[in-house]
Amino acid sequence: MPRLVGGAARAARAVRGWVGRSVLTTRGRVLLAAVVVVALALPSGLGLLLASALGGDGGGPGEDRVATIGVLAPLSGASADAGVSVRNAVTLAVEEANRQGMIPGWKLQVVAHDDLSRPDGGAAGADLFADDDRMIGVVGPLSSSVAMVSLGRLSEAGLPVVSPSNAEPTLTSAPASPDVRPFPTYFRLSGTDAQLAEVAADYALDTLGRSRISVIDGGPDYGTITLAERFARDVRDAGATVPTVHRVDGGAIDDEQIEKTARAVRDEAPDLVYLATGADVAGELRQALADEGVTVQVLGADGLLDHDYVDRAGTLAEGDLVxxxxxxxxxxxxxxxxxxxxxxxxxELETVASLLPEGRTDEPAAESSGADTSAARSGSPDTTRPDGGAAARPGNPGDGGDGGDRAAGTSGATGAGVDEEDARKRELERARSAELAALWADAIPPVAASAHDAARALIRAASATLPGRSVVDADLRAAMVRAVGAGEFVGVTGQVAFDPKGDLRGPRVALYSVLSGRFVPLRVESTR
Structure with missing residues (x-):
């Protein structure tokens, strides 16, 4: 008898496994339906097993059904840090939603695919997600080149796609028909290359006062105008001179090409060099420019925002802008x-520990980690005088403003002097805490914050459309797309809302400077 019971249990597990695999494909569902018609018509154990196995995604009474959110990102290779942070941020959002029971009757799962930051990897991931009958939306891809080959398939499947970082303008507006949305299910939580070039051009001319700019273009070229070409066009339209746009391979170091380009830039005698290449190539170009006697400041595109640039350029990078x-x-x-x-x-505690002052390993306080800590890090007027000295602090009434110094230097220190000394210590501690909070925050790739908001946009849409449904189908996905487009909320990155083309309303551009080998944010500008 035990052997018979064990055999029945194994048979039950086998049938349930076959049913679970079959429901994932169209062909499997057709075959399953045919078997069910025959089996349920017979008073057999197979009929009972099938009836049990077909109980739904939850597998039994009181269990939640499962819906999946895909992550399409580079999880290996040179861009793995960004890709892994995106997967982590989406996982965090999904775990929070499940813990809070945001979608009654349903649980969410994350399915991640490594697109290798390559078009073929993106195409494979798109096929995988489109064929997943439990998939309700996708976060990613990060690369515009991956997006251009994957969005067609995902859009055909009706899947809402929210990218944290695509910058190619044509993904939401076709050049031949600007009012036509190429991918109706696609949204993005970043600005575009057009906006990035515009802000960089305005800063170069209006803030830096430059008028003769050499431009080096390392692509990528999506068959439309490149970021460097956009920048060159914008500064020329504003009255600056751009002798030529030098084309290089922005992703591979070619010593001969780099030296030739540096000599050409030297001959142009610019007062600013604009670089739109990968970090490694940019670092080598910075060295080559110095070898040719070109000592002007560099303004770089987002590809330079990588420690590889500073590592290769060394102290030459000090003061450069990105x-x-x-x-x-x-x-x-x-x-x-x-x-x-x-x-x-x-x-991430171990990652940041080496950056903390005096080896401290304190964790950041939630209320301070996201604060604007630029004052503590860049010496703004909040903590220093414009001339670089310590910020003026009021003295005691009637002491001429220097009572603190006199009290500190007097053996019979007054109570007011002690209070002022304590206040100074507290101010130093606040500055130290702000510095600590900034280190913690900036150790996390910025794209992770956008990915968390992308996942929340999908989760909020799911909470409005999934309850009461038994399956993920075309109608559900269409409802998800409408809900994402109409949604609005305050996320990690700020206000999250999309325009009719799927672009983020109010995108921003950050400007960094290289100071002491670190990328220090100087300002953030809204582009709309």
């Missing part, structure tokens, strides 16, 4: 709770 469409978490007032939760969940 523009990027992602805002650092230390400049996001709403990011504090996210920074704390992310660090605790994904073990």
């Amino acid at each position: 523009t990027d469409l992602s805002v650092p978490l230390s400049r996001l007032p709403s990011a504090g709770a996210f920074v704390t939760a992310y660090a605790k969940r994904f073990g």
